[in-house]
Amino acid sequence: MKNRVQNWPELLGDHAGGIAYGGDYNPDQWPEDTWADDIRLMKEAGVNVVALGIFSWDRIEPAKGEWNFDWLDRIIGMLGDAGISVDLASATASAPLWLYERYPEVLPVDKYGHVVHSGSRQSWSASSPVYLEHALDLCRRLAERYGDHPAVTAWHVGNEYGWNNHFDYSDNALKDFRKWCERRYGTVDRLNDAWCSAFWSQEMRSFDEVQLPRHMGADAMVNPAQQLDFERFSNDNMLAFFRRERDVIKSVCPDKPVTTNFMVSTDQCCMDYATWAPDVDFVSNDHYFHEGALHLDELLCSDALVESLAGDRPWYLMEHSTSSVQWKPVNARKRHGELMRDAMAHVAMGADAVNFFQWRQSRGGAEAFHSAMLPHAGEHTAIFRQTCETGAALDALSKAGLAGTTVVPSRIAVVFDAQSQWSTAIPTLPTTKLDHWHDVRDWYRTFLDAGVRADVVPLASDWSGYDLVVLPTVLMLSDDDVARLERYVAQGGRIVVNYATGLVDESFRVGLGGYPGAGDGTLRTMLGVGGEEFNIVGGIDGEPDAVEVAGFGSSTLWQTVVRDVADDVRIVAAYTGDGARSWELDGVPAIAEHDYGSGAAWYVGCDLAVDELARLAETTLLPAIGMTGGAGDVTVVERTDGANLFRFAFNRRGEDVAMLQPDGDDEELLLFRGRREGDIVTLQANGLLITKEPATRRR
Template sequence: MGIRFGGDYNPEQWPEEVWAEDLKLMKAAHVTMVTAGIFSWAKVEPGPGEWDFGWFDRVLDGLAGAGIAVCLATMTASPPPWLSRAHPEILPEGPDGQRRWPGGRQHYCPSSPVYRAHAVRLVEQLATRYAGHPALAMWHVGNEYGCHTRQCFCDVSAQDFRRWLRERYETVGALNDAWSTAFWSQTYGDFDEVLPPRAAPTFPNPAQQLDYLRFGDDALRACYLAEKAVLERLTPGVPITTNLMPQHKPVDAFAWSAHMDAMALDFYQDPYTPDDHIRAGYVFDLMRSARSGQPWLLLEQAPSAVNWRPRNGPKPPGAMRLWSWQAVAQGADAVLFFQWRQSLGGAEKFHSAMLPHGGTQTRIFREVAALGREFSSLPEIAGTRSRADVALLADWHSWWALELDSKPSTALDHSRIALDHYRPLFEAGVPCAVLPPQRELSGHRLVIAPNLYLLTARDAERLAAYVWGGGQLVVSFFSGIVDEHDRVHPGGYPAPLRELLGLRVAEFWPLDAGRSVTVGGGRYTGRADLWSEEIDLEGAEAPAHFTDGDLVGRPAVTRHTYGKGTAWYLGTRLEPALMRALLDDVRAAAGVTPVLPGLPAGVQAAVREGPGGRYLFLLNHGATAVQVELPGRMRDVLGAEDGVGADGETPRVGTGEVVERVTLAARGVAVLTEA
């Protein structure tokens, strides 16, 4: 099967005579898979119960005849105008009570039984009609859940929320206890008194907000599961997925992973963000880790510019190739784009496509076709996997709770803090898994918890058991503070981790915007910002202290031997160089080594392996050519013959020769295997 390559195909935007040309050009570009039908609902059901699938039959038949597989969408992402006209109650409302109207997309309340009934009816028609069709390779349910309608606050959602609360708490007394409703006279006498956390005079109840975020995620997933049940019944054995978004707060990727046959992602790197490949690395590792290392699918990226940023820069020559290979290096078995043919009208007409407005005589199409040829030359990579000795912990419930109102600082950004901890590993060439704290951790030599503000007693016990058994753990500031209901753990901060860490946090000292402090301790000397804490040692030692500011002389970094392992604690945000020095030492003590020691700055190294061999990927994210020494004699297997590098010239290409070092052009890529 090889690495799937292609993009979103939207033939309903074009006259039928264009479709034959599409198939011809797809073959020229080495397209092997398209996602079809994502926004086709209005076309296949132009009126209630009026089905018109004839045109779509011809589309799928043509693709099958061309040998192109289809990831078939359920078409439910954007309801047709007739549905919201007949049933305006399906339209979502914001926390301010304002209705969100049709005219864009995703204009539905996730809790609406009317929307779900019509969606399921459509999926019944699709699955019945196309079960066994030779083009059908997998199902694509919905599209980018929670992208525009992250939560709905209408009366339908309120009713569904009350049902959800009854199932979760059973009694209103248990709800009152969990939500700490004795505060501000919020005690409920009946579930029917509960509303969504709509716009209020001041801060809504944080536990109520947290549960509504959980409910919102569950409501979106219920839409997905309703459609999935139909597909499983009518097309058993056909894989089912949906496209998640990177670091997307409304949708818990770990919770969804159990219901997806393959993780799938839309990721749009920003050419104007020089280090966006590091954010990509984190998200790609999360996708790979969510289903225990299983290969995942990149279902959308842009061939060049997008249309929705304030400034939409094009991808310079070689960037699309480099970033596509980065996804494969980190576990992707499919690289698809939005979209195949660039639209002439609509909101995304200036979003780049594989086939641009300018046609085949464009840089974009040449680069796309060259990349397709490269992927087709290495089908054996598909199905191979990666392993990681380091686990970085991420938890959606903690993220939701951390960024609610009324914290010591509103500057705590879960995604930014995660990347602060991921960057030193990525730059050192150390493979990393991104996991929730509920997963088994014993297979990892080092576990890093960037910020687990919300930590259940059970998960704290699991972390302690991991260290007691010999694990190495790094925990950062403002962790272990509240339980699953956003109630402070009694016993002093961070109560469930105090014994493990060997310390007590007496008081939080968030730093003002733009202010930094100095941390000193031999090798661990430098600046820190964002946050600080007054730490009392209770068995831990302090390799580094604050050397100025209000906490001068107090511990900034601590280390505690616990059982056979060691637990580190960071009471502030260390500057990148200092963070790198610390994590280099910690991982060395844990016996964690990089894929390739001594990598030049800007070069990423990753490995995938399987029964067919072990593949080393080298990717130069820098702006100049570099030479990389290999661990021994290796064979260059990237057999492409063309492509465009950052300098506009042909990049270093594979020849099949055995080499001991590789010269990578700027934005260059190499794939090697054992000689």
């Protein structure tokens, strides 16, 4: 996808044109006599940018109409004099207590009717005209004061929109939701049809009868179409709030770039960021690692989506952590090498900015035990040494010309759709264990295990540049979506459709005639198969917990009961064994392949473990597009400017891994954690190799 013309923030002085490096800086939380020491240590660490003032509204406006910019003037001046750029926040993410006390109507309401009180972050309603008025006033005053300041090189509007206030059930939100429904549907009859309102006698006679999906009782089930539209409205309402803030700042200083930080990781993606990306001058993201075996793979998967949201151009890592966080049941620290490895993995995936939360670790408050660049124990620590090493490495990459290059695309795309993610969370599906985003992650890992790397793209993306497109649990497909798929395959593309893809349309209406029913049967025609029921297993007393799939292990959750099979379908695998016989699935197709037009489609009608999906990729999918896989121990990502190729190799295992790396005379070694013996390179655990060579030498 393509966002608006990118307007990238320029760094100061010698850092101009290089990779941005730094983090959130909260000087107002510390005595002013620490500021000079902060800047001294920032220079030592190679910091060249900080995000400033994100939660500083109460320091800027300590009482209604009383403004205090003096401290902000001083610290911006000190940073600028030191050659450190400022990404200045609008400071509107959380309001001061006086605003909540004076105007309690700005607070959001949860689905139970309880007011969401102040005291944390984002305790405000995007439907509150009072909050909007005060937020825009603050944006305007900041822009007028600092819009021309040379040290302020970008604007950071809000912060993690929707983190604590994604859903609001207040009366103001109800009014806005009714207006949103009227704009979307035009007539109440169209709304009733989309929501299937005749069910349970819920037909509306006017838009004034539209309700929010509030709490309806312990055993009540919300209309899924209503819930889905409320998700869409909440996204659009928050985006509209951001646009109002952005536009006020732009009206004062139109040339300075504006962004807001997305939250893309495979454990969180609360907004439909494909709709947000066109509204920022450069895409930025906050990412926090998933501990354990998923650590590197999950990072690469999330970044693949961010890179696509950025229009395949460089993007800005606004936050990640030097080590542990403080908001999980078990907060794992990073081992030696992981701080550097993670930063470089983000860079490999297109990040031209590497920033942490935060610069100095807080002494108190809710995030006191969240790691930082400068930890509680001070500068003579492993974390600070690794912070400095990372800054030096990024500076070397900048001098080598990496900034501004773009990621070399894959030939394989895995589709992510925020609205399908929202849909799989609806509790009235055949199972509550579906998770679209996690299935995207599993398919991404599938290809890594098979020795190749995939891209992750939004559903609305152009697929013409890909040889293979995978749709994992894309539950919801509109007729237009299916028509695009049909054209892609008919013209020579290849698709993989899994067991829970294409079950409902954009209004959560089930397609008729068999599964998957999307596109009025067109999807079934492409796949050459049709199912009539779903077999859900696992945790049922006295019943088999799994069904064997011949040649591909076992399915432990979902098997589509395929009954209709076209004559020209090739059965790749069928159900077999005791579990299949018990569930009357013996011999029923589990994986099917079907030629369609000039292309082909595969239906994977059951869940499979990642290693079994990798077997399918290696034996069937990759050969079909003329690719060969590998061991999958090392992941290789490339960035290029057309003339030069930067190759990043990462060890995916927790032990030393050897790889073939012929030594070329025109190859420049930029960063290496491992050892070389001739043409064999051994990457240590958490090891990496970064080289630069002419693009004409690409292997």
